[in-house]
Amino acid sequence: MPVPLPHRLNPGRIAALRRSGILDEPGGAQYAHLVELVRMMLGVPVAIVSIVDEHRQVFAGHSGLPEPWSSRGQTPITHSFCQHVVDRGTALSVNDAYAEPLVRDNLAIPDLGVVAYLGVPIRLPGGELIGALAAINTRPHAWTAHDQRFLESVAVIVDKEIRVGASERRYRTLFEQMREGFYVGDVIRDGDGTVVDFRFDEVNPSFNRLTGLGGVQVNGALLSEVVPGAGAEILPVFEKIVDEQVPGVHVSRSTLLAGRWFETRMTPLGPDRMIGFVSDVTERRTREELQEVLKHEMSHRLKNTLMMVQALATQTLRAVPERAPVEALEERITALSSAHDILFDKNWEGASVEAISRAALGRLCIDSRIDFRGPPVEIGPKATLSLSLLLHELATNALKYGALSNDQGRVELSWTQEGGDFLMIWREVDGPAVMLPSRKGFGSKLIAMGLGSGSVKTEYLAEGLLLQLSSPVSHLQQA
Known part of the structure; x- marks a missing residue:
């Protein structure tokens, strides 16, 4: 054994x-x-x-x-x-x-x-x-x-x-092994309570490596001693965090390592004490800058394409004796271009209903006569284009025949989201008397299509046009 x-x-x-x-x-x-x-x-x-x-x-x-x-x-x-x-x-x-x-x-x-x-x-x-x-x-x-x-x-x-x-x-x-830089310390105030410096209690090796302070004794040192001149930018951020006792994020370019960008996530630990985590975000920043350049280039090219389409349509329809349809087409192409601008700003992920509405109506210089009311609601790219065209048609009709054709009329544009349903109301007030149109053109058909889903209800009331659009939110948020 x-x-x-x-x-x-x-x-x-x-x-x-x-x-x-x-x-x-x-x-x-x-x-x-x-x-x-x-x-x-x-x-x-x-x-x-x-x-x-x-x-x-x-x-x-x-x-x-x-x-x-x-x-x-x-x-x-x-x-x-x-x-x-x-x-x-x-x-x-x-x-x-x-x-x-x-x-x-x-x-x-x-x-x-x-x-x-x-x-x-x-x-x-x-x-x-x-x-x-x-x-x-x-x-x-x-x-x-x-x-x-x-x-x-x-x-x-x-x-x-x-x-x-x-x-x-x-x-x-x-x-010791964290790839992120870490520091903990206390803000230093003057007699008036303003934060004028910061003392590092402890930092980890990655902090020194990331920030280029490898040969500097940071523990126990003041920010003004370690990185002279950095306080003007970062100390107001520190003061806001410790005074309001809320976490914060700050992105800045290093004064020691030219060209490097750093993100610092800070959390208060008490009235004058806080911790920070530092990450090198240079590569991310470079990608974002490149993406921004590409986004603007794509936007520029799309605008050029739409302008070319507009020019071709104008030349093709030059012999048409009635100019109104030609001008309406040009305006609709311009409305599409405006919607694309919003989508590019949001990386083509969609946009808020308020931003879309203000852009579509502001382009016609009538936003001062519109009352916008509604909660934050995000919709997808397809619904963004539909809403932009729809609002363009409603505003055009209001300028020609409705509440915006005189000096007193106004439009109340409101929207709500209840549960899974979205509801938008276009209400015209103080305009001329309205009546049911004798014929329906392409613009009326666009309005009747609504947002591509849901329902459209139109009423020609004595006080002005009332239009109600409804749609499931899930449909509006689809890509």
């Missing part, structure tokens, strides 16, 4: 120990007061928090260790009594090491002067036994049950410190 491995060599325990990172922080200050407490209460010259792996023990905390072990912060496993606490899984009490077969050959006796030893287990947050809290005497000592209970009560505190340390190490690892 194979001999089982000592628990000290258990692969699962070793893996958990490696992940914890506690081996990389010998002599941790968070344990200093605890080992001093053990020395004082038990009257011993040495107390340690020992973390045991396959080949060594590392002192996470220690007090009273002789040199060179105090400076080294660890010993080979040959010098460890604590390994037996890990293997046993229980406390180990040795009154006289010379008389104890388990440890009498341990090199800690001649090299560290360990003669009496009392150690209790300490564990990771996951329950893995990783070492011992131990009291050590350089001469024989009879440990009592009270001594062990006291040591075990302190070990509970050590375990809690280990949990806190593990959480801190996870945060620190994330902090």
Whole structure:
């Protein structure tokens, strides 16, 4: 039958120990007061928090260790009594090491002067036994049950410190490895309460790398010292964030790294304290600028195409004796061009009903006689073109025959969205008396088509035209 491995060599325990990172922080200050407490209460010259792996023990905390072990912060496993606490899984009490077969050959006796030893287990947050809290005497000592209970009560505190340390190490690892720059600090105000500077409490390595401050000591420094001249742009942003206690985003060009753009997302932590995350957005900014150029170029080419269509239509219809249909066609092409301008500004994703309405009616210089009322509603590109043409026809008719044909008339344009339905109302008031048209032209057919879905209801009332359009919102928002 194979001999089982000592628990000290258990692969699962070793893996958990490696992940914890506690081996990389010998002599941790968070344990200093605890080992001093053990020395004082038990009257011993040495107390340690020992973390045991396959080949060594590392002192996470220690007090009273002789040199060179105090400076080294660890010993080979040959010098460890604590390994037996890990293997046993229980406390180990040795009154006289010379008389104890388990440890009498341990090199800690001649090299560290360990003669009496009392150690209790300490564990990771996951329950893995990783070492011992131990009291050590350089001469024989009879440990009592009270001594062990006291040591075990302190070990509970050590375990809690280990949990806190593990959480801190996870945060620190994330902090150090973040690709984004990170800083935390406090604004500095003058006597009037105006923010005049910012002090960095802590920054991560990526902050220095991204901002070009690799050789500068930023922790504890003022913004005015680190980047002179940057405060004029960024300090008003800081002041707004800490005064209003709302997060903010700021995009700016670096004064240290010419041509690089950075986005900073900031969050307040109190009246004068905040954190910031810095990202290099140069590539994104370049893409956006290129997209903007392409958008304007596409808009320019589309306008040229529409102008060519308009010119061809004018030349083709030059022999037509009646000019009204030709002019109506030209105006409809212009209305389409206006709608395309709005869509290009929104990357052809659609536009708001109010923006479409104001653009379509403003082009005819009648928007001052229109009352616009309605909530924010976004519609898709197809519905945008339909609405632009429809409003153009309504406005043209109102200018010729309706409320806008005199000096007193007005138009009330309102819209609502209730549930999944969109409703728009065009109401003309204070215009001349209206009557049912004797014939219907192409413009009337455009109006009757509405927004391509839903219904259109037209009433020729004594006080003016009333038109009601309805459509499912889902249809209007389709691409």
